[in-house]
Amino acid sequence: MCGIVGFTGNAQACPILLDGLSKLEYRGYDSAGIAVRNSDSETEIVKAEGKLRELFEKTNNGIAVKGDCGIGHTRWATHGEPSVTNAHPHYSDDKNVIAVHNGIIENYQELKEKLSKNGYTFRSDTDTEVAVKLIDYYYKKYNLGPVDSIARAMNRIRGSYALAVMFRDYAGEIYATRKDSPMIIGVADGETYLASDVPAILNYTRRVYYIGSREIAKLTKGEVHFYNVDSEEIEKDITEIEWDTESAEKGGFEHFMLKEIYEQPKVIRDTINSAVKDGKIDFGNVGLSDEDMRKLKQIYIVACGSAYHVGMAVQYVIEDFTTIPVRVELASEFRYRKMSLVEDSLVIIISQSGETADSLAALRGAKEKGVKTLGIINVVGSSIAREADGVFYTLAGPEISVATTKAYSTQLIAGYLLAIAFALARGEMESEKAEKLIAEMYTIPEKIEKILEDRERIQWFANKLAGAKDAFFIGRGIDYAIGLEGSLKMKEISYIHSEAYAAGELKHGPISLIEDGILVISIITQPDLYEKTVSNMAEVKSRGAYLMGLTTYGNYNIEDTADFTVYIPQTDPHFAGSLAVIPLQLLGYYASVAKGYDVDKPRNLAKSVTVE
Numbered sequence: 001m002c003g004i005v006g007f008t009g010n011a012q013a014c015p016i017l018l019d020g021l022s023k024l025e026y027r028g029y030d031s032a033g034i035a036v037r038n039s040d041s042e043t044e045i046v047k048a049e050g051k052l053r054e055l056f057e058k059t060n061n062g063i064a065v066k067g068d069c070g071i072g073h074t075r076w077a078t079h080g081e082p083s084v085t086n087a088h089p090h091y092s093d094d095k096n097v098i099a100v101h102n103g104i105i106e107n108y109q110e111l112k113e114k115l116s117k118n119g120y121t122f123r124s125d126t127d128t129e130v131a132v133k134l135i136d137y138y139y140k141k142y143n144l145g146p147v148d149s150i151a152r153a154m155n156r157i158r159g160s161y162a163l164a165v166m167f168r169d170y171a172g173e174i175y176a177t178r179k180d181s182p183m184i185i186g187v188a189d190g191e192t193y194l195a196s197d198v199p200a201i202l203n204y205t206r207r208v209y210y211i212g213s214r215e216i217a218k219l220t221k222g223e224v225h226f227y228n229v230d231s232e233e234i235e236k237d238i239t240e241i242e243w244d245t246e247s248a249e250k251g252g253f254e255h256f257m258l259k260e261i262y263e264q265p266k267v268i269r270d271t272i273n274s275a276v277k278d279g280k281i282d283f284g285n286v287g288l289s290d291e292d293m294r295k296l297k298q299i300y301i302v303a304c305g306s307a308y309h310v311g312m313a314v315q316y317v318i319e320d321f322t323t324i325p326v327r328v329e330l331a332s333e334f335r336y337r338k339m340s341l342v343e344d345s346l347v348i349i350i351s352q353s354g355e356t357a358d359s360l361a362a363l364r365g366a367k368e369k370g371v372k373t374l375g376i377i378n379v380v381g382s383s384i385a386r387e388a389d390g391v392f393y394t395l396a397g398p399e400i401s402v403a404t405t406k407a408y409s410t411q412l413i414a415g416y417l418l419a420i421a422f423a424l425a426r427g428e429m430e431s432e433k434a435e436k437l438i439a440e441m442y443t444i445p446e447k448i449e450k451i452l453e454d455r456e457r458i459q460w461f462a463n464k465l466a467g468a469k470d471a472f473f474i475g476r477g478i479d480y481a482i483g484l485e486g487s488l489k490m491k492e493i494s495y496i497h498s499e500a501y502a503a504g505e506l507k508h509g510p511i512s513l514i515e516d517g518i519l520v521i522s523i524i525t526q527p528d529l530y531e532k533t534v535s536n537m538a539e540v541k542s543r544g545a546y547l548m549g550l551t552t553y554g555n556y557n558i559e560d561t562a563d564f565t566v567y568i569p570q571t572d573p574h575f576a577g578s579l580a581v582i583p584l585q586l587l588g589y590y591a592s593v594a595k596g597y598d599v600d601k602p603r604n605l606a607k608s609v610t611v612e
Helices: 013-027 052-058 108-117 128-141 146-156 256-262 264-275 290-294 305-321 357-368 383-387 406-425 431-441 444-453 455-465 478-494 503-508 527-541 556-560 573-594
Strands: 003-008 031-037 043-049 069-075 097-105 159-167 174-179 184-188 191-195 207-210 215-220 223-227 298-303 326-330 345-351 372-377 390-393 470-475 497-502 519-524 546-552 564-568
Touching: 003 013, 003 097, 003 159, 003 174, 003 215, 013 031, 013 052, 013 069, 013 191, 031 052, 031 097, 043 052, 069 097, 069 159, 097 128, 108 128, 128 146, 128 159, 146 159, 146 174, 146 215, 174 191, 184 223, 191 215, 256 264, 256 573, 264 406, 264 444, 290 406, 298 305, 298 357, 305 326, 305 345, 305 406, 305 478, 305 573, 345 357, 357 372, 357 383, 372 383, 372 406, 383 390, 390 406, 406 431, 406 573, 431 573, 444 455, 444 573, 455 564, 455 573, 470 478, 470 503, 470 527, 478 497, 478 519, 478 573, 497 503, 503 527, 519 527, 519 573, 527 546, 546 556, 546 573, 564 573
Parallel strands: 298 326, 298 345, 345 372, 372 390, 470 497, 470 519, 519 546, 546 564
Antiparallel strands: 003 069, 003 191, 031 043, 031 069, 097 159, 159 174, 174 215, 184 191, 184 207, 215 223
8 A cells, every 4th residue: 555755865856756657556556745955954844635646747757846855755645635745745834843643543543632632733634643742842842853752753653554754953864764664675775775675776776775664764875774762873784686676567558457467477477486396396495394384284375465365276286286284364364363272384475576564564463473474575685584484585576556366476486386396295196196286387488378369359358348347157076266356357457346155055045047148257267167157157047147157178079058158278177277367357457447446456445465
């Protein structure tokens, strides 16, 4: 949620801030704003409601606002409706303290009452303004410096936050702190950058620091100093980001989502290669030994959204390859469940950003209970990656579109590799079979490329269904798990109401919703379940449903039942989800395009959910 940028150096700050915000607009696009300060501590604040282009216009594309130090923000509303007044930056009554914020301050009402009694007035409906004025309160009452006043405020604030703060008396300096919300700091010659995510600073530097939770950073031109909550200076290591700038740009595609769909063959290859050496799985960098895997009595897969759907698919694969029971849990539920975890179990947390608030809380809860944890994460150095006992990094690269595609696909690959590794370590799979499965995984990218060659048929069908108000996805086993993801893609970017059901559950209620012309998408890639699912298709067809079938080449008799059929190449059934999801991604994408929606920035959604 929300995107933060900051810059201090020798160049004009405004164009750099606007460029960074444009790379972070997927994190929030209700409103945006900047505060830019010159060497005389004169500050100009510009805010705009709506998409970022409104802020570009107000600043004449960055030319009209002068100064070499500044902070910026693109907002996803939590407290207070989208408006110029509620847009960030917020400031103290005399503009002594100016700040931008990502997160939610849970006790803001209590703090607001305290500050009001001390003479502070409030212009906005946001929790952020409370944090700004609390810092100002401590700064003035106790004659504290920036680090100490921020530290005092941190001790009073409950909730999650990433804050970038400027003080009038400290020209050229930015102060930053975070708790649970993401933030990185980049340095180059004489220049320092601050951002919520890597793409915002890739044009300028790849050398970054990851500020830890409840730490404070002081940014000056080309330098960063870090402090703990007791205001003691601490040392941190610098990290080199390997993502390239090109991968964060559209590269000629109309939308980031379509570009990222097309990048899936490459990132799948990269992810396989990261864990397979000479045809064998090598988890030396993952932090999971054969002994760890042999001892496992239970696996919990914990995630949110699309990552949860990955867990649903991977559950079937692990349980097919091994005797380990697997439970898939929504992180937002798992973190509040009063349940005992099985001894010698493993909690696998799946998160693209590595900052998902519920998933991070679930990880910490599992660690408190003494259970080993493993993250499947895309962002190096993210909170979950740092805190988990082990981490499998997916190599999806930067994913900009809010609707995930390539990160989802690399997470599936990670799950397959883990399932094979578990089976091998426990003696539940012969090495010859594992080698065949790995070889088959290497064919997935080429098969996805073949599916993409047939995208025009899917686009035609998507244009035809764009007027639909409801859609149902049905399947069994892995096909049900893939249906969940297809349904999510449909609803989140085309705003067509859609639901996914296990096909065997139709007669237990959902079939009552079937009527003439309603769209039902049936996924049938599992040979053992083929006939049963075709029977379910016949049931909805007889009640007037308009049917799309999604199956593997060779199952041509499905055309006797389906009104429209999409075929995918044959593969091992355990991996079929990696192919079946591609037409469903394209279907959601083209339906959204046909309806004229903003594909990359669907309404009310943000890329990384860093608040509850």
